[in-house]
Amino acid sequence: MEAAAEGARVYAAAAAVIDGELALAPAIEVASDGTIAAIHRDPSTIPAALPRYELGRRLLLPGLVNAHSHAFQRMIRGATHRRRAGDPSDFWSWREAMYAAAQGLDPAGVYRATRACFAEMVRAGITCVGEFHYLHHQVDGRPYDDPNELSRQVIQAAADVGIRLVLLEVFYARAGAHSPPLPEQRRFCDGSIDAYLARVDALRGEGVSLGLAPHSVRAAPADALREIAAYARAHGLVIHAHVSEQPRENEECAAEHGRTPTAVFAEAGCLDRPRTFTAVHAVHVDDGDLRRLGGQHVCACPTTEADLGDGIVPALDHRLRGARLALGSDSNAIIDLFQEARLLEMDERLRIGARICLAGPDESLGLALLRAATVDGASALGRPELGRLGVGAPFDAICVDLDHPTLADVGVDAWLDAVMLTGTAALVDQVYVGGVRRR
């Protein structure tokens, strides 16, 4: 969808979260370049000459930031819940179904699957996605004529849908310690760290918004991690990796390295710079891991982590040790960051047996969960200008319908908690990216 740019204008709403605080009856002035020029809390300061859009009984929130997605996995939504007798039915058997889907995609298929997924994200209020992209080559592992062919399909899908993309380019080398890639993993593999970085160089030269993504300690050997850390440092890029999603991953890592996955990433230099590393999942972590991740990000993906039997991200422990919590739709069986945010808190309540885990006394839990779904996701993606409504930020915004039955009779003081702790993406009825309306 190509949407027309507009001139300067003003949006008035019942309420908005402005720079992390709930403001009643604000008017947001958007410049013709799609950034926020001013926020008027006093109606008399609104330039009368500007066109004015009345959003009525709507709550304006920053556009949501989805920090971890595998778009093509949406294809197997609902198709992985039958098992045969003898099938262990766990993460690893799910992976077989997912690999089978990955094998069937040509470039046009990657575009179609990704576009459908991104379109659903925009509808759900997601205005920026970190796509953890590992489908790189032909099924037998040979590169396409352009080695970035499939990355370009993802980039095109995002552009056509109007969602912001941070392409997390995955490095994948092996099935595990001392094991070459399985046949169904050949598409993911560049063959060498140099070939991988050459692909990254090309995309970087074109101005693509990028992060580096060594898939996991299982799929990336330690020497590659060191090269990735050095490249990321040299070019100011963030690093994302799957970390301690499954106990077996930890066991294999202990056997190969004699330490935890987090410790392996730290040893390789991936955690040297503050707030540039994102550990996706970080479920099965020990005290040393919590300490190491304290200055970084943890991206939880609660609906996927439940679906795959991964376990509960110890979000309270991560928060208390200083990690920022981001959220991802991961497998995209469900695309709904409101549910992810709620479950981040609710799974902790189940684990701990108490209420209100992710906010301190007198803090707003709704705001804390909104931070995970917005600014802290943007921080994880190396895009600190996103995830907030404030002067100078792009107008990436979503409207929550305060007349939705979920919110009927809910008082102003409880709006945000009700949205974040009882709502779903069905509350969202308008979406803007860079000032352009996308829903």
Place this chain on the structure above:
Amino acid sequence: MEAAAEGARVYAAAAAVIDGELALAPAIEVASDGTIAAIHRDPSTIPAALPRYELGRRLLLPGLVNAHSHAFQRMIRGATHRRRAGDPSDFWSWREAMYAAAQGLDPAGVYRATRACFAEMVRAGITCVGEFHYLHHQVDGRPYDDPNELSRQVIQAAADVGIRLVLLEVFYARAGAHSPPLPEQRRFCDGSIDAYLARVDALRGEGVSLGLAPHSVRAAPADALREIAAYARAHGLVIHAHVSEQPRENEECAAEHGRTPTAVFAEAGCLDRPRTFTAVHAVHVDDGDLRRLGGQHVCACPTTEADLGDGIVPALDHRLRGARLALGSDSNAIIDLFQEARLLEMDERLRIGARICLAGPDESLGLALLRAATVDGASALGRPELGRLGVGAPFDAICVDLDHPTLADVGVDAWLDAVMLTGTAALVDQVYVGGVRRR
């Protein structure tokens, strides 16, 4: 809403779950009394004279049965997630906020709060609710002129909204062992088991669909449980009770009775008849409890049990020991049995670390979860004629929109699993109760 009755007619849909199986392109013939007269799988058998409603790309499911609700608690949606320093923020502090809301309601307030809640239920595809009703008397405990005044407000709210109601009349006697009711519990208390049963007698005489509900072993002494069991047996009524929701409840029960809450109910005769007792929650249960509940129902309320830090219902263990699993929206912070059904399965995956817990090999998990949200809830409420689409059953049905973005591109084989394992109530776009369209 008073909806007009209609004559005999036929509904054609892309698919329907008929008597527990997915059927493609069925036509359902509904008689003028609102019951299902015939199900046509062969178009040539459809009486040509009948008006025909084409539901298009919709999946018809039985109306959902919500086996455990406290309607008025919807009033505090979103309002219980702030705490002060020093507040332990657990189930018991949440209860204080809930009691405060309960104190403020006069009969008109009970009607308004209940009606708003039931209206949201119908919108979410719930066609029958078991209302666990304990607001009986004036704030100081004195009965209204009609001791069933507040029960009648609930009955009227259900009638006006068009939802089927099973009124689970609560018996509440005390704050705990050897403790009289707290001031804020006086409204709940009839003062004697005879006064309680007199209220029940009056409603029963008027043909109200009823169940007996000793609140919990904390609130009901053992002699009252014996009288309730005898009355229920004499009149063929189901019994519902809160069972082992919180560890403290078990500890206090052990101190008073020297056994578990489930054992106390069993000892009092509440579990003598198969399939007539429903243990709501049954989270903190031991092996003996699982065995005793094997011939009965367990009603799980996963969103509430997470919200209140109760813990995970061991649904797999209950299922393997032969309990039927029903679902409830309980506190009504969230009203969405699709989410409850999904979390019933997903919380087990988190607890156990494997996938596909609530269906055996080659069984459909989607159908198993739909059973919990329909027939097994109806069974728990003593209404076996509900919760299914089949000849002779009332046409209580909901439409799932197969063109909803959640279901776009999902293949026929995965429809049910996708609906039950990735969907929400937002998929529902038409609702019928007894053949009358209510949404």
